[in-house]
Amino acid sequence: MTPAPVIVSLPIADRAISYRFYRDGLGLEAVGELADDGLPEPLQFVVNDGLRLMLVPTGGFGWVIGRHEVAPRGQSECLLNLTVDSPVDADTVVERARAAGAEVITETSDHPWGYAGVFADPDGHLWMVSAAES
CATH class of the missing domain: 3.10.180.10 (2,3-Dihydroxybiphenyl 1,2-Dioxygenase, domain 1)
Structure with missing residues (x-):
């Protein structure tokens, strides 16, 4: 899998719910090797040739960003x-x-x-x- 130049990562609460939403709601194609839950890991969607969306469970997102806290639901930074x-x-x-x-x-x-x-x-x-x- 060739990496996209830009990957936007978002924290999520539930992999299955988010997978269905982005597949069915936005019609995006998921890419990657399937994990034990039957979903790609990492959970990424192709937005276009240069952009992928990566959905990371909140606990894992915190591991990546360190001490910076994930914004509470309803407070968006972008x-x-x-x-x-x-x-x-x-x-x-x-x-x-x-x-x-x-x-x-x-x-x-x-x-x-x-x-x-x-x-x-x-x-x-x-x-x-x-x-x-x-």
């Missing part, structure tokens, strides 16, 4: 943005995420910067879905 081709595609992604367990924070709509909506994944990480064209 907003992840997923750009799609059109407003219809943005609506589709947000609805698919909702069906997979996302909490929609801001429904998709027109904004001064374009068409976008925001949802939280099962661990509270915020994702904005924005259309490249409005």
Whole structure:
């Protein structure tokens, strides 16, 4: 497996729930060798050719970052943005995420910067879905 130039790592509470959410809710492909629980370890998803998303159980995440504490659920230090081709595609992604367990924070709509909506994944990480064209 060739490493991606950029890997974004997020702390998660439950590997199986997060796996299903990112596979079913965002349609991302998981990569890697299967562990005893039947899920890839490390749990990574291909976002595009240059970016992977790695989901790390909170205990393991703390091991990696040392004394820095993981932000409590509901307190986000970043907003992840997923750009799609059109407003219809943005609506589709947000609805698919909702069906997979996302909490929609801001429904998709027109904004001064374009068409976008925001949802939280099962661990509270915020994702904005924005259309490249409005």
